[in-house]
Amino acid sequence: MKTLNRKLLRDLYGMRGQALAVAAVLACGIAVFVMSMSTMVSIRSAKESYYSAYRFADIFVLLKRAPNRLVERVREIEGVSAADHRVIQALTLDMPGMNEPATGRIISLPETERGGLNALYLRAGRWPEVEREGEIAVSETFALAHGIQPGDRIKATLRGRLRDFTVVGIALSPEYLIQTEPGAFFPDDKRFGVFWIRHRQLEAASDMEGAFNDLTLRLGRGAMPEEVIRQLDRLLEPYGSTGAYTRDDHYSARFVEDELKQLRTMATIPPAIFLGVAAFLLNISFRRMLVLQREQIATLKAFGYTNGEVALHYCKLVAVIVLIGGIGGCLLGSWMGKGNTEVYGEFIHFPFTEYLFDLRIYLIAIVLSLGAGALGVSGGLNATIKLVPAEAMRPEPPAKYRSAAFEKTAWYASLTQTTRMVLREIYRRPLRAFLMSLGVAFSCGILIIGNFGKDAIYYLIDFQYGLAERDDARIQFVEALSYPAIYELDAIEGVIRAEPFRAVPVKMIKGPREERLSVIGMAEGGELYRLLDENEQVIPVRGDGLILSTVVADLLQVSVGDEVEVHILEGERRKVRVKVSGLVAEFSGMSSYMNLEALGRLLGEGRSVSGAYLSLDSDQAESVFVALKQRPRVAGVSLKQATMKGFMDSIAENILRMRLFNVGFAITIAIGVIYSGARISFSERGRDLATLRVIGFTRGEVSRMLLGELAIVTLVGIPVGFAIGYGLCLWMSVAMSSDLFRIPFVLNLSSYGFAGVVILMASVVSGLIIQQKVKHLNLVSALKVRD
Amino acid sequence: MLPDTDNAPGFHNPSGAVAAPVFEIDSVTKVYLQGEVEVHALRGVSLELSKGDFVVLLGQSGSGKSTLLNIMGGLDTPTEGRVLYAGRDIGEFSERELTFYRRENVGFVFQFYNLIPSLTARENVALVTEVALDPMTPEDALALVGLTERLDHFPSQLSGGEQQRVAIARAIAKQPDVLLCDEPTGALDVETGVAVLEAIDRVNRDLGTTTAVITHNAVISDMAHRVITLSDGRIARVQENEKRLPPSDLKW
Known part of the structure; x- marks a missing residue:
C-alpha cells in the first residue's frame, strides 16, 4: 500500500466518530431511496408482467344486458384488438362461522383458457369444467381468509336462489390486485370474495342466455382510448351501459398506480433531505480536518507532491466515507425494500412478488453518495491546496473576531466572559x-x-x-327498492335504528374534467351517517344541491356554488346540471351526497332506497345477521x-x-x-x-x-x-x-x-x-x- | 559528573526578610511514558523558592525544566518526591484541588500567549478576574503592562508582544503568589521581548510575586536572583546574581 493511502486510513480512523456520523446520515438517505425505488421497481415489474402475461384489459364496460352478437361490432371498432364479454353477478354467501352474510362477485369464464382477457392464475386445484355443474374457482384471499381448499363446498345465493358450489381451484386475477367490494374502499378478505364459473353455467343461472353484462377490451398499438370509449358508449348505451372506462378508473389498477406514485415521492424528497444534511456535515468536518492538517499539507507539498496529488488524497478520504455510507445505505435499503415488497405483496395480490435487484438503482445510489461527497468537499479544498508550503508551515494567525453592535448594551455588559465567548463564536x-x-x-x-x-x-x-x-352495519339491497323496505329492516328485533340511503352511479363533468362516482341520497337529519365539514360540524342534507367530498371537489376543481354536469348512469340516464351546495371532509372514496327526496326527483322516481345504515343492539347483533341472511333482497352487509x-x-x-x-x-x-x-x-x-x-x-x-x-x-x-x-x-x-x-x-x-x-x-x-x-x-x- | 541536587547549596532570601519558603521541592522524580518509551524527565530535583524570588530556569530541550514548571503549576504531579506549596503537598491534591490551586495561586504565561481569540484584551483578563478571590481590575492589570490604549482590541488586532503582555496581565490580575512563565519571549523579537520582560520584572518587584521563567536565552539570566541550569533531569548548576539588571540593560 502506498504510504499516502496508509495515512488516509489512519486519518480516517482518527476521525472515526465524525466519519461514522456522516456515513450514518448518508446511509439513511440512501436506504430510503433504495428501499422506495427497489420496492417501486419490484411492484411495477410484477404488475407489468402480470398485466401483460395475463392480458389485463384496457377498457371496461358494465351494462345491463346486451346480446352476444354485439361483441363482433365492438371488435370492429378501430383500435380494439380484443374484446371479451362476460356475465358478472352478485353473490351472497353463507360462510360457516360467520353470522353476517359474506358477499361476492361471480364472473363467467370463457369455455377455454386460451387467449381470453383478464386470465386467471391458478394457484391450486384445477379449472372448473364446462360440463360439471357448480364447479367454481375462488379468489385466493377469500380462500385464505376462510381456509377453503379445493374440494370444499360453498352455499351461496345467486339471483335469489340458494345454490351449492364446489370449489375446484384457487385463483388470482389481474383485475383484483386489490380485492374490494364495489363501493367499498378497503379490502375485507373475509366478507368479500371473487368467484369464477364457466360462462354457460352462469348464463343459465342468471337468465342471461345469449347475452352479457360485462365487456372488457384490449387496445392495439396507437389506439385512442377516448375515441374507442366514445364509440363504445354510443353503441352500448341502449343496453344499459354505465359508460366505458379505462384502467385509470379501474379501482384495483388505480389503487396500485397510486401506491407506486407514493413510492416515487418517498424516493425523492426524504433522501434529498438526508443527503443534504450529510453533505453539510461532511463539509464542516472536512474543512476542520484541512485546517488541522495545514502543516501536513505543507510538508507533502514541500516534498514535491503536486496540488493534484494532495487534492486527490483528500478526495479519496471523503470518497471512502461516502462510500461507506452509500454501500451501507444500499444494504439497509435492500433489506428494507425486500420487507416492504413483501408487505405490499400481502395486500396487492400478485401471483408472485419477486424483489428485484435492479443494478441501476444501486448505481444511482452510489452516484448520489459521491455527489453528496462532492458537495461536502466543495469550497474547503481549493483554498487549502493553493497554500504556499512556507505559509502553511506557519501557524494560522489568531481567528478574527469583531464586536457586534449589541455589545454596547447594558445587558451585554452583565454577561460573563465565558458567555461572551459562546456568543462571539456564534456570530463570528x-x-x-x-x-x-x-x-x-x-x-x-x-x-x-x-x-x-x-x-x-x-x-x-x-x-x-x-x-x-356511526352505524354498526350497512345493508346493500340487490337493487333499488321502494322506501317501505326500510320499515321492514326497522322491524327486525335488535335493530335500533335504520336509515335509508340511495346510491346512484353517475359521471360528473366540470369543463374538461370528469369523474365516475356515486351520488348517495340521504335522509335529512340522519344520525348514523353524518356529513361533516373540516371543523367537524354537521352539514345538513337538505335542498337540491350536491354535497361533494373534498377529494371529488379537488379532482373536478369545483367549489361551493359551482354547477356540475351530472350524467346519471342508470334508469332513464338523465343528464342534469346540479349546483354544489357543500363540501364534506372525507379522506377516502369518491362520493357525493344529496337529499334523498331531491335525488329521487332528479332520477324521476319516487323515494327509493339502495340500502340502509343500521345501528344494532350489540347483544342481538348476531340474530339480526341471521335474519338478514334470510332476506334474498339483501345483497350484502358490511360491518364497520x-x-x-x-x-x-x-x-x-x-x-x-x-x-x-x-x-x-x-x-x-x-x-x-x-x-x-x-x-x-x-x-x-x-x-x-x-x-x-x-x-x-x-x-x-x-x-x-x-x-x-x-x-x-x-x-x-x-x-x-x-x-x-x-x-x-x-x-x-x-x-x-x-x-x-x-x-x-x-x-x-x-x-x-x-x-x-x-x-x-x-x-x-x-x-x-x-x-x-x-x-x-x-x-x-x-x-x-x-x- | 553533575552535582547531586542534595548537595545543592541552600538559598538565601533575596529580599532579606525571614519568610517561610513558598515552594519546597524535595527529591522530585518524574517518569512518564512517551509512546512505549519511559522518559525520566526529572531525576531527584530539590529546590526552595521564597516569596519574591525571581528564578530563571535554563537548559536544553528535554532537560526537564518544563516538567518542573508544570509540576510547580499543578499541571502535572511528581512520580516520586514532594512539592510543598505553602506547606501543603500539591502531589496529594485532587484534580479539583489542583484546579483551584491554579485558579487562586498561580499565574501562567506561555510561549504562544494562549489568549482566547474571541475575547478582547480586557475580556481576556476579566476571564480570570471574574473567578479570582482578590483580583485587581482588568484595566489596572493592563495598565501595569502598558496596554491602557489597547483594552478593546481582539488578539488578532494585537502584535505578538502586545499579545504576550495581555497574557502577563491576565496572569497577574488575580494577584497570584506565583508567576510561572514558559519561554515568554520565545516567539518575539528582541525589542518586544524586552517590553515583555519589563512587565514581568515590574510584577516581581512591585507585587513581590514569586516568579519562575523558563528560557533558552541565557541573556535573560541577568535579571534574576538566581539562575538554575537543568540538564538531563537534574540541577546542573545554581548561580546567584549579586546584582539584578533591568531588562533594558540586558545584552542580547
Whole structure:
C-alpha cells in the first residue's frame, strides 16, 4: 500500500466518530431511496408482467344486458384488438362461522383458457369444467381468509336462489390486485370474495342466455382510448351501459398506480433531505480536518507532491466515507425494500412478488453518495491546496473576531466572559451556526413527520368511524327498492335504528374534467351517517344541491356554488346540471351526497332506497345477521369493525411501519448533526479550553462553555424544527395523498413534544461524550502546540 | 559528573526578610511514558523558592525544566518526591484541588500567549478576574503592562508582544503568589521581548510575586536572583546574581 493511502486510513480512523456520523446520515438517505425505488421497481415489474402475461384489459364496460352478437361490432371498432364479454353477478354467501352474510362477485369464464382477457392464475386445484355443474374457482384471499381448499363446498345465493358450489381451484386475477367490494374502499378478505364459473353455467343461472353484462377490451398499438370509449358508449348505451372506462378508473389498477406514485415521492424528497444534511456535515468536518492538517499539507507539498496529488488524497478520504455510507445505505435499503415488497405483496395480490435487484438503482445510489461527497468537499479544498508550503508551515494567525453592535448594551455588559465567548463564536460564523441549527431543525422536523403518520391515522379513524359514520352495519339491497323496505329492516328485533340511503352511479363533468362516482341520497337529519365539514360540524342534507367530498371537489376543481354536469348512469340516464351546495371532509372514496327526496326527483322516481345504515343492539347483533341472511333482497352487509380492520391492514399498517423508519432515521440525523457539531467545536477550541483549564477553570466550567454553543444551536433549532416539521407534514399530507385516499393534516402536541425531547436527549448524549473528551484534555501539550 | 541536587547549596532570601519558603521541592522524580518509551524527565530535583524570588530556569530541550514548571503549576504531579506549596503537598491534591490551586495561586504565561481569540484584551483578563478571590481590575492589570490604549482590541488586532503582555496581565490580575512563565519571549523579537520582560520584572518587584521563567536565552539570566541550569533531569548548576539588571540593560 502506498504510504499516502496508509495515512488516509489512519486519518480516517482518527476521525472515526465524525466519519461514522456522516456515513450514518448518508446511509439513511440512501436506504430510503433504495428501499422506495427497489420496492417501486419490484411492484411495477410484477404488475407489468402480470398485466401483460395475463392480458389485463384496457377498457371496461358494465351494462345491463346486451346480446352476444354485439361483441363482433365492438371488435370492429378501430383500435380494439380484443374484446371479451362476460356475465358478472352478485353473490351472497353463507360462510360457516360467520353470522353476517359474506358477499361476492361471480364472473363467467370463457369455455377455454386460451387467449381470453383478464386470465386467471391458478394457484391450486384445477379449472372448473364446462360440463360439471357448480364447479367454481375462488379468489385466493377469500380462500385464505376462510381456509377453503379445493374440494370444499360453498352455499351461496345467486339471483335469489340458494345454490351449492364446489370449489375446484384457487385463483388470482389481474383485475383484483386489490380485492374490494364495489363501493367499498378497503379490502375485507373475509366478507368479500371473487368467484369464477364457466360462462354457460352462469348464463343459465342468471337468465342471461345469449347475452352479457360485462365487456372488457384490449387496445392495439396507437389506439385512442377516448375515441374507442366514445364509440363504445354510443353503441352500448341502449343496453344499459354505465359508460366505458379505462384502467385509470379501474379501482384495483388505480389503487396500485397510486401506491407506486407514493413510492416515487418517498424516493425523492426524504433522501434529498438526508443527503443534504450529510453533505453539510461532511463539509464542516472536512474543512476542520484541512485546517488541522495545514502543516501536513505543507510538508507533502514541500516534498514535491503536486496540488493534484494532495487534492486527490483528500478526495479519496471523503470518497471512502461516502462510500461507506452509500454501500451501507444500499444494504439497509435492500433489506428494507425486500420487507416492504413483501408487505405490499400481502395486500396487492400478485401471483408472485419477486424483489428485484435492479443494478441501476444501486448505481444511482452510489452516484448520489459521491455527489453528496462532492458537495461536502466543495469550497474547503481549493483554498487549502493553493497554500504556499512556507505559509502553511506557519501557524494560522489568531481567528478574527469583531464586536457586534449589541455589545454596547447594558445587558451585554452583565454577561460573563465565558458567555461572551459562546456568543462571539456564534456570530463570528453565523452561517455555520445557522446551518447547525438547521441540521438540528431538520432532524426535529423528520421526527415530527415520523409521528405525523400515526396522528393522521388515528385522527382519520376517529373522524370517519367515530364522528361521521356511526352505524354498526350497512345493508346493500340487490337493487333499488321502494322506501317501505326500510320499515321492514326497522322491524327486525335488535335493530335500533335504520336509515335509508340511495346510491346512484353517475359521471360528473366540470369543463374538461370528469369523474365516475356515486351520488348517495340521504335522509335529512340522519344520525348514523353524518356529513361533516373540516371543523367537524354537521352539514345538513337538505335542498337540491350536491354535497361533494373534498377529494371529488379537488379532482373536478369545483367549489361551493359551482354547477356540475351530472350524467346519471342508470334508469332513464338523465343528464342534469346540479349546483354544489357543500363540501364534506372525507379522506377516502369518491362520493357525493344529496337529499334523498331531491335525488329521487332528479332520477324521476319516487323515494327509493339502495340500502340502509343500521345501528344494532350489540347483544342481538348476531340474530339480526341471521335474519338478514334470510332476506334474498339483501345483497350484502358490511360491518364497520371490519371496514376499519381493512383500513388498518392496508394503508394504515404501511404508514405506521414507515413511522418506525422515520423515527430511527431522525434520531440518527439528530445525533449525527449534534455530535459532529460538538466534536468540531471541541477540536477547534481545544487549545482555548486547555488554556482555560490551566488558568484555573474547572472541567465543569469549561464543558459548560463548550456545550453552551451546542445548547444555543439546539434550542434555536427545536422551534425552527417544529415549523419545518409542520411544513413537511403539510407537504406529506399533500404528496402522499392519492386520488382515492387523502391523509388529513393533523399533528398532536405530543408529536412536537416527542421530537423536542429526542433532540434534547441527542444533545445531552453528544454533550456527555464531549465532556469525556474535556476530561482527557491534555493540558501540557495544548500549551506548546499551536493548532 | 553533575552535582547531586542534595548537595545543592541552600538559598538565601533575596529580599532579606525571614519568610517561610513558598515552594519546597524535595527529591522530585518524574517518569512518564512517551509512546512505549519511559522518559525520566526529572531525576531527584530539590529546590526552595521564597516569596519574591525571581528564578530563571535554563537548559536544553528535554532537560526537564518544563516538567518542573508544570509540576510547580499543578499541571502535572511528581512520580516520586514532594512539592510543598505553602506547606501543603500539591502531589496529594485532587484534580479539583489542583484546579483551584491554579485558579487562586498561580499565574501562567506561555510561549504562544494562549489568549482566547474571541475575547478582547480586557475580556481576556476579566476571564480570570471574574473567578479570582482578590483580583485587581482588568484595566489596572493592563495598565501595569502598558496596554491602557489597547483594552478593546481582539488578539488578532494585537502584535505578538502586545499579545504576550495581555497574557502577563491576565496572569497577574488575580494577584497570584506565583508567576510561572514558559519561554515568554520565545516567539518575539528582541525589542518586544524586552517590553515583555519589563512587565514581568515590574510584577516581581512591585507585587513581590514569586516568579519562575523558563528560557533558552541565557541573556535573560541577568535579571534574576538566581539562575538554575537543568540538564538531563537534574540541577546542573545554581548561580546567584549579586546584582539584578533591568531588562533594558540586558545584552542580547
